[in-house]
Amino acid sequence: MSRCVCQAAAIALTGLAGTTVMVEAAVSQQLPGMVIIGLPDASLSEAKQRVRTATAQAGLPLSDRLVTINLAPAALPKQGSSFDLAIALAALAASQHLPITRLAETAHIGELGLDGSVRRPVGLLSAVIAAKELGFTRVMVPHEGGAEARLVHGIEVIEVGDLSSAVAWHRGDPFDPRESSQVSTSRKSAGSEPARHADTPDMADVVGQPEAVEAMVIAAAGRHHVSLLGPPGAGKTLLAERLPTVLPDLSPSESLTVSSIASLDGSQVNTLITRPPFVRAHHTATSAAISGSGDSRGIRPGALTRACHGVLFLDEAPEFGRKILDNLRQPLESGTIDIMRAHVRTTLPARIQLVLAANPCPCGNAGAPETAPQCRCTPATRVRYMQRISGPLNDRIDLRLTVRRVANAQYQEATGQSRTTSSELLDRVREARARASARLSHTPWSVNSEVTGDWLRGPELRLPKDDTFIIDRALSLGALTMRGYDRTLRLAWSIADLAGRNRPGRRELAQALELRGGATV
Structure with a gap:
């Protein structure tokens, strides 16, 4: 029957x-x-x-x-x-x-x-x-x-x-849950904190670049995107790899999201991941490897999702395919990535802090007087090389740093001096994040990079015209787009939070405009 x-x-x-x-x-x-x-x-x-x-x-x-x-x-x-x-x-x-x-x-x-x-x-x-x-x-x-x-x-x-x-x-019968269970030892695990050794990355490893270190601290305070331009050996990769060391621990909700992504990626998560992830993508990566992919066999998160609530580092950015770089534009604004295929559609989290690193030209020596080899690239070659990073993507980058090689005399002088450690810088970042969190407590945002321009320019946080004159003029002269204007404001608020000020003034706005690569008119 x-x-x-x-x-x-x-x-x-x-x-x-x-x-x-x-x-x-x-x-x-x-x-x-x-x-x-x-x-x-x-x-x-x-x-x-x-x-x-x-x-x-x-x-x-x-x-x-x-x-x-x-x-x-x-x-x-x-x-x-x-x-x-x-x-x-x-x-x-x-x-x-x-x-x-x-x-x-x-x-x-x-x-x-x-x-x-x-x-x-x-x-x-x-x-x-x-x-x-x-x-x-x-x-x-x-x-x-x-x-x-x-x-x-x-x-x-x-x-x-x-x-x-x-x-x-x-x-309803009694049983032993451990009976016949076979714990896999081959599967990678995530969530346990690695033991700290003497070779653990630290911002103190960066020698002779105090301005660049301070810029990375500002980026960490507001979770701002960064581009690093300079010749080989200037320390671009060193700075990018040490950015996570000055980022605060993840919040409980962020920790659960990051751990869930690690689980979806195949890791066995024994404890919640509490540190921001760092994902370094190679320039030979495909669009699916960066954005994610999906078919009848399931969804596979890409680097954008695996770096969620952490840092995505694209070294040698101009060597990436133009399509791959332009695919970053929408996730940088929305914090999500849409996977749309014939039979699979889903949205994955992609709230990342992007770090781009690039040489000034194919040979890497353009505009670097401290290098012995002279650049032999033609002006047209240099322009084409830098134009591989499109204007719309570049406009979404908050800090644009030009990093130069450290001269031997500077290196010898700096090696004998004590340098600020990541632990000390992290304390500054935490205090700045706390100020921003208190200011944004009644909003859906938690860090300055998430705040909309309408709210920053609204009656509650509007800055005096005397203070914003410098960025107003840059906007009127075309040195800033409206998006760039708002991102400069967000950057100024992060600088003010680090300085312990209630709001940014002329100095913070001028510094923000300079860090963004605008003209100080």
Whole structure:
């Protein structure tokens, strides 16, 4: 006799967004077998063999009739092995091995091994977060992913080591969640803080560039985008790699987002990631590697998403493809990246702090009198090289620094002096962020780079005309666009926050305009 349709809940991820999937199982009077319908991908179609073998190994064979599995909603493409556990439990319920009481109200996330063990799928933390947002109060996960799932507060986590344990929990029988669990040692992990050694990057490593260091501190205080222009060996990469050392720890919500992205990228997250990520992209990277990609096999976050709430560093920026660089324009404004393909559409977070580094010309010696080799590039070649970074993208960069090589005499003098460490600079940045946070406490923003120009020019924060004369004139002469005007204001507020001032004055506005590369008219 066939039994009524049994349902078990699962979570389908499209990027970081989740959808409830009800795994429906029914037994019909046909030849033995199992079919899965509801737009499964190849790996999900293979669940038939995994489920049949795992249930037999657990001593819970499925019905000797046809078991039909439907993944609802049928119009949503599903991919991955995280549905295995829900499929097995729904099929076992349809085969009258367990009650259906709690199957539909518990989100089941796990991959099955042929021996019946339950393993951690990719994106476990993201799936648990999605389950909570979808209204679930309970989630069943593999024992090896229990610590990761418990990072999400406000949802009950049921850990199971194998399929027998999952069945025992639904039956109300006692079980050991560690039984038969196999913790993978090959999967990369994220979230643990690295031990600090003597060679840990520190801003004190930068020699003879006090103006550039101060500019990076200003960038950190307001989370402003930076471009570094200079010859090889001037310290552009050194400055970019040390920018994260003067950034404050992530907020709880940012930490959860960054950890969720790491989980989606394949990392097993044992503790929340608390430090801003640093992603360095090579100029040979494809557009999909930078922006992200998606197809019927799922969404793969790119460098823009992996650097969310941290730093994305593009070294040798003019060597990147023009299309890749222009694809950065929309994420820099919105803080998100849209992945749109024929059958997959989603939005991923991409709130980054961009750092571009470039040589002044293909040979790198243009405008550098301190270098022995002379630049042999023609003026037209130099112009074409720098025009690879389009005007609209360049207009979205807040600080534009020209970095020069440190002369030997300056180097010898600087090496004998004590330099400010990242820890000391970080204290300044934290104090500046605190001032900005207090000022923006009743707004949706937390740092100066996020504030809209309308609000900065509004009645609450409008600066006197006598103070803004310098940037007003730059705007009227065409040295600034309206976007550049607003970004100069944001930069001035960050400078004022670092100086402990209630608002920026003429000096801060002039410094902001100079750092942006405008004319001090």
